[in-house]
Amino acid sequence: MSYEAHFRVWRGDIDGGALHDFTVEVNEGEVVLDIIHRIQATQAPDLAVRWNCKAGKCGSCSAEINGWPRLMCMTRMSIFSPEEIITITPLRTFPVIRDLVTDVSFNFKKAQAVPSFTPPKELQPGEYRMQQVDVERSQEFRKCIECFLCQTVCHVIRDHEENKPSFAGPRFLMRIAELDMHPLDVADRKDLAQDEHGLGYCNITKCCTEVCPEHIKITDNALIPMKERVMTRKYDPLIWLGRKIARRS
Amino acid sequence: MATGTVPGPGKARGVFSAGRAQIAEKTLRTDNWRASPIFMAVILGIFVVYSGVRLFMNDNYYAAQEHYLTPMYSPCISEACVEGSSDFGTWLPDLGTGVPIAILAFPILTLFRATCYYYRKAGWRSFLLSPQACGVPEPWKKYTGESRFPLVLANWHRYFWMGACLLLLINTFDAFKAFEGVGDGIGMGVGTVIMWVNLIALWMYSMSCHACRHILGGQLKHFSKHPVRYRIWKFISKINPKHGDWALISLFTVIATDAYIMAVSAEWISDFRFFN
Ligand code: SF4
Ligand code: SF4
Ligand code: FES
Ligand code: FES
Numbered sequence: 001m002s003y004e005a006h007f008r009v010w011r012g013d014i015d016g017g018a019l020h021d022f023t024v025e026v027n028e029g030e031v032v033l034d035i036i037h038r039i040q041a042t043q044a045p046d047l048a049v050r051w052n053c054k055a056g057k058c059g060s061c062s063a064e065i066n067g068w069p070r071l072m073c074m075t076r077m078s079i080f081s082p083e084e085i086i087t088i089t090p091l092r093t094f095p096v097i098r099d100l101v102t103d104v105s106f107n108f109k110k111a112q113a114v115p116s117f118t119p120p121k122e123l124q125p126g127e128y129r130m131q132q133v134d135v136e137r138s139q140e141f142r143k144c145i146e147c148f149l150c151q152t153v154c155h156v157i158r159d160h161e162e163n164k165p166s167f168a169g170p171r172f173l174m175r176i177a178e179l180d181m182h183p184l185d186v187a188d189r190k191d192l193a194q195d196e197h198g199l200g201y202c203n204i205t206k207c208c209t210e211v212c213p214e215h216i217k218i219t220d221n222a223l224i225p226m227k228e229r230v231m232t233r234k235y236d237p238l239i240w241l242g243r244k245i246a247r248r249s
Numbered sequence: 250m251a252t253g254t255v256p257g258p259g260k261a262r263g264v265f266s267a268g269r270a271q272i273a274e275k276t277l278r279t280d281n282w283r284a285s286p287i288f289m290a291v292i293l294g295i296f297v298v299y300s301g302v303r304l305f306m307n308d309n310y311y312a313a314q315e316h317y318l319t320p321m322y323s324p325c326i327s328e329a330c331v332e333g334s335s336d337f338g339t340w341l342p343d344l345g346t347g348v349p350i351a352i353l354a355f356p357i358l359t360l361f362r363a364t365c366y367y368y369r370k371a372g373w374r375s376f377l378l379s380p381q382a383c384g385v386p387e388p389w390k391k392y393t394g395e396s397r398f399p400l401v402l403a404n405w406h407r408y409f410w411m412g413a414c415l416l417l418l419i420n421t422f423d424a425f426k427a428f429e430g431v432g433d434g435i436g437m438g439v440g441t442v443i444m445w446v447n448l449i450a451l452w453m454y455s456m457s458c459h460a461c462r463h464i465l466g467g468q469l470k471h472f473s474k475h476p477v478r479y480r481i482w483k484f485i486s487k488i489n490p491k492h493g494d495w496a497l498i499s500l501f502t503v504i505a506t507d508a509y510i511m512a513v514s515a516e517w518i519s520d521f522r523f524f525n
Contacts, residue, residue, distance in 0.1 A: 067277035131473035200396025207383035
């Protein structure tokens with residue numbers, strides 16, 4: 001079954017822009033990215049859009065669809081009624097380049113700031129031995145496709161540009177948690193998470209989890225466990241007292 | 250046709266910050282995103298009002314005949330507690346009518362719930378509007394979350410959890426006591442059933458807690474070296490995703506249990522007994 005859908009697509013660049021109306025054909029089984037491509041093919045050949053795999057695996061086609069951060073290639077048209085007006089904008093947390101394309105380099109800088117996997121010094125590559133039960137917890141986090149939808153929706157930086165320097169965002173706090181749980185990682189990541197990457201800014205309101213297309217339980221399985229680990233290190237009065245006494249004697 | 254205006258430079262913050270796509274609307278969400286935070290605010294409001302009233306009532310917390318003690322007043326440790334309600338001693342003097350008898354249990358339970366990750370989320374969304382709903386801008390100029398005093402103290406949740414677990418053991422004792430018959434022997438009434446439903450809800454709530462999950466296993470780096478704690482962690486990880494549900498269910502069962510015991514104790518209703 002085909003029908004004509006009503007789309008509003010944001011077009012513009014850093015100097016300004018607006019929502020543009022399009023009436024465009026939709027066929028059974030299509031996803032939002034198909035419709036964007038049709039607009040590009042038939043009505044707006046210079047419409048800028050980033051995409052690669054069309055299979056929900058490269059994380060390039062992130063946009064906001066009716067105000068909700070989503071992958072365009074994984075958003076089926078069948079979730080909308082034919083009468084509905086569908087509004088597509090670029091991610092509203094990062095600087096826009098053109099049309100639906102944003103500059104997500106903030107995320108790459110934050111990724112760089114997380115110290116990489118640090119195995120014990122005496123251990124040589126090839127000597128790593130790990131039990132499955134020890135790694136399976138962090139395997140969930142390895143499903144991340146770096147679409148940065150979680151980064152986009154997180155109010156800490158979405159609503160506060162000034163927090164960007166002090167907050168890494170859910171994706172990279174999850175990376176820190178992943179390494180902190182890693183059986184072979186010996187780096188100290190607890191102070192780092194709190195002091196450098198702003199874990200305390202997260203108020204566990206779970207929007208990152210709600211939008212993650214890989215259904216990673218970011219808040220429950222990475223951020224909260226990391227908060228608990230930081231708590232033991234930094235805020236546990238009993239442990240603090242124990243450490244004081246140990247230092248004395 | 251193009252629509253939309255560019256916001257003035259004066260109030261350029263959040264999604265209107267310089268450099269971001271200039272879109273006039275604060276949010277373009279089309280669903281009913283206001284419903285959930287309002288619903289939550291109403292539920293929490295009802296609970297706060299109810300428990301506040303009950304706290305200062307200082308009465309009708311123990312149904313002596315049926316041996317039902319409400320979880321809100323348990324353990325009853327004041328010399329003012331009515332006869333039969335203080336199985337754990339009365340080591341607190343009678344502080345007069347204006348002072349709540351539940352002066353021990355109440356603060357622990359309040360702090361336990363207030364620092365619970367689920368209620369924190371609910372509070373941030375419903376009362377502090379940070380954020381009300383995902384992708385909906387919060388109204389504040391500045392935001393530092395839980396990184397500073399006093400909100401950083403929410404990190405002490407694990408201690409309130411431990412306190413709540415001790416109280417829960419006492420609630421478990423109370424629930425067994427609810428099998429004592431009117432007069433002699435054993436017995437069971439509707440109140441016993443209500444108390445047990447509440448007890449199960451409270452255990453599920455407390456055992457699915459994130460701090461519990463961390464303490465009993467989550468803090469480990471090598472599960473393979475601690476097989477028992479790994480299994481405990483596995484179990485908690487199974488019920489933990491439903492922690493929010495248990496938080497709400499147990500909120501209602503506590504109110505229901507307390508209200509029922511209050512009604513029986515005040516003789517507004519009489520407890521239906523299955524056997525005595
Ligand atoms: S749970 Fe924390 S990291 Fe995730 S969106 Fe909310 S504030 Fe951001
Ligand atoms: S955690 Fe999920 S939402 Fe965030 S970048 Fe990875 S896949 Fe995307
Ligand atoms: S195009 Fe690769 S995730 Fe959508
Ligand atoms: S997280 Fe809710 S009780 Fe601990």
